[in-house]
Amino acid sequence: MSQTLQLFQTVGAAQFSAMVQQMAPYFASIDPLFVELRAGYAEVTFAKRREVLNHIGTVHAIALCNAAELAAGTMTEASIAKGCRWIPKGMTVEYLAKADGDIRVVADGSALDWNSQGDLQVPVMAYVGDKPVFRAQINMYVSQA
Numbered sequence: 812m813s814q815t816l817q818l819f820q821t822v823g824a825a826q827f828s829a830m831v832q833q834m835a836p837y838f839a840s841i842d843p844l845f846v847e848l849r850a851g852y853a854e855v856t857f858a859k860r861r862e863v864l865n866h867i868g869t870v871h872a873i874a875l876c877n878a879a880e881l882a883a884g885t886m887t888e889a890s891i892a893k894g895c896r897w898i899p900k901g902m903t904v905e906y907l908a909k910a911d912g913d914i915r916v917v918a919d920g921s922a923l924d925w926n927s928q929g930d931l932q933v934p935v936m937a938y939v940g941d942k943p944v945f946r947a948q949i950n951m952y953v954s955q956a
Contacts, residue, residue, distance in 0.1 A: 816889040819848045831885065838881050841874050845885070851921040853886035858913050870910035870944075876902065879935040879947040882918035887933060887951050890925040900930065900950040907946060912939035918949075928953045 819827045824845045832839040841863055846854040855878055857863065863874040880899060887897045916937045923931050930950050937945035 813850075813889045813891075813893075815885065816848060816850065819845065819889070831881070835881075838877065841877050841881075843878060843881055846915075848885060848889055850890045851886070851919070851923065851925065853882040853889070853918045855882045855885075855916045856914060857916075859911070867909075868911075870914055872904075872906060872945075875906075875910060875914065875916075875937050875945045876904060876947070878914060878916040878937065879904070879918070879945070880949065882916045883920075883933040883935050883947075883949040883951065886918040886920055887931070887953075890920060890923075891953055892926050894956055895928065895953050896956040897951050897953045900952045902947055902949045904948075905946045906944070908939075908942060908944045910937070910939055910944040914939060914944075928955065 828844045841857040843855045843857045846856055859870055863870050865871040891897055914937055918935045920933050930952055933949045933951050935947040936943055
């Protein structure tokens with residue numbers, strides 16, 4: 812079990828979320844809360860509030876990208892083989908609908924081979940309720956540490 816996953820299970824979602832924001836302060840801009848983290852899966856939420864809105868009153872595209880990278884990166888850290896490291900190489904995104912409410916972001920890497928190295932394409936979806944509002948594909952490069 813990865814140290815990241817062990818930490819999440821030990822301290823709980825709220826404290827883990829606060830610790831992530833301390834370690835990587837940029838993520839604090841969306842004030843995320845991890846709902847679930849396990850090998851191959853991460854779910855993060857954040858509220859629609861003034862700090863993440865654009866000029867038309869919906870959640871800003873960059874806030875969605877921020878949450879997608881957070882969920883995918885943390886899930887990747889919790890999933891890769893011992894002795895490996897990762898770095899995001901790129902992200903493609905699609906905006907599917909106006910993000911007009913609280914956001915739930917899901918990185919589902921359950922179909923990926925986490926024992927492999929090289930480029931892994933991590934799929935991420937964001938929802939308002941059950942409505943898909945954003946899709947991302949994040950290219951994570953995994954290599955020996």
